[in-house]
Amino acid sequence: MKTTPTYSIIVPVYNGSAFLPKLVERINSSFASWQHNLMEIILVDDYSQDDSWTEIKKLKSQHPSLVHGIRLSRNFGQHNATCAGMLKASGDLIITIDDDLEVLPEDALKLIQEYEQKELDVVYGKFKKANRSLVKKFFKFFYEIISKIVGGNNKVNGSSFRLMNRSLAKKIAENATNFVFIDEAVFWHTNKIGFVTVEHQKSLRKKSHYGILDLFRLGGDVVMYSSLLPIKVVKALGFFISLFMFILGTFFIIKQLFFGVSIKGFTALIVTISFSTGIILLVLGIIGEYLGKIFRNTNNSPVYSIDEEI
Template sequence: MHPNTNQIEMSVIIPFYNEERGLEHLFTRVLGVLDRLNLSYEVICVDDGSQDQTLKNLINYHYLYPEIKIISLSRNFGKDVALTAGLENAQGQVIIPIDADLQDPPELIEKLLQKWREGYDVVYGKRRSRQGESLVKRFTANAFYKVISKISSVSIPQDTGDFRLLDKKVVDALKTMPERTRFMKGLFAWVGFKQTYIIYDRPSRFQGTSKWNYWQLWNFALDGITSFSLIPLKVWSYLGVSVSFLSFMYGSFLIIRTLVLGIDVPGYASLMVTTLFIGGLQLITLGILGEYLGRIYEETKQRPLYLIKERHGFHMDS
């Protein structure tokens, strides 16, 4: 199907980073599903600075299938920024982000559409199982979402990714959010609107391995927590009051003991333990303040969120 640019009903957004080997299978499944829906559509492929032949192969697919459009970023900006670039260029009445690794089956798009037609503005996929992931990764992911659901003022659904359907008015709302730290799962929840979900079993990657290592996942968790909660800052005020109270009580005890029993030689060990404990708390506090301050610094620079190197298939392009 070759859609009219001004009458696109569905936009599918796929971020790519070094996915050259899986393109044929990906497009076979995605285009097969979209053609069966009898809707005008576009597939926006965002190349996030791939180092292999992903971009070259995407361009070849664009010439074969004009509904495939390409945005090539000038370097690797990260998946959430690449997804943002796709959202800002999507023209459909409904927009569906999906991963290139096919862990989110494109065959579920029809179920997402059914929920949208029932009147929902956001329909997200909720994972019943996560095949192909280690026990450690599943445990840390569950722990992260439990923690952030407790400390955030926004309810962020557990066991969800970026795979979801968004009504155009939801995407228009997301476009008004200029922050540089893009924790998209939190932003999807923050905008509100009428939301529901479908449940599915997430299969293993079609091929290759995840681009995320544990250090990146740790930074991802920090971005999510600092973007949607002030609890890490507030907790140190309460902890400081508690430590001060305990110090006052201990000091009062020493004074009373001295008055009753006389002066004795103070303990070196207890003094060192107390000093190291207080020093450790101060360093942790400074570290948390630094995390928030660093994000404020990034926001004040007002750099573009991303830079586009080239585009293919958009009506304003030559």
């Protein structure tokens, strides 16, 4: 008879002090009712600016064998904080969930059942109808476009509510660079990915952490770190512009040599030079962006840094 696995619930926390007691209570009661052996709840405080760490300490004192708290030394981002929890997790299965109760902790059972029935590596909770703010809807739409660009038809259209086996979680966390996007990393390691429909609740957080500029910055980072698309676009653009300039130059030379037509058009020449210069600067900017990210990775910039652990 198959041994019931143990679970690690990882919660990246940022300014979530108001939600944590209710979240921990819901997770604890849910797993107790299923008679599963919940190994731990790992609360990773991503350098919150409220009393989240104080609240985590209180929860640790109330549930010493259940709650494990990690405080990062600065804000590293949700995915980096999740990786910190993955490396500390001791459960056979890892479940990640946000701190604002957008997802019902009770729906974790759906992930577990799908995982056990179909022998998958990863199961995502997918929302049939999301009760999101306009900013979050835009973020989801923006993420799907980026995922399509990076992953094509095989993209991972996931969410932060996911279950994965311990082996995969450790691989992702151990191989993470200073920028990590877990859902893209999942696709690099496995095709055994499943989805189940879960309920979506309105976030208890009044304001999203992501602004419009943050969304574009994140999307740019995902493309840069996960794809060579910008370089390929620049390469194609450079080729066609070079071909056009070669044909245009050949045309004017032939006119001058064989037809004796004087070459006029100082304005056209200036416009052409300016356009070409702009393209060159664009190409250099994109190449510079790639080099900067390569430098950050080879410079051993930390994925995260733990300030305190309880």
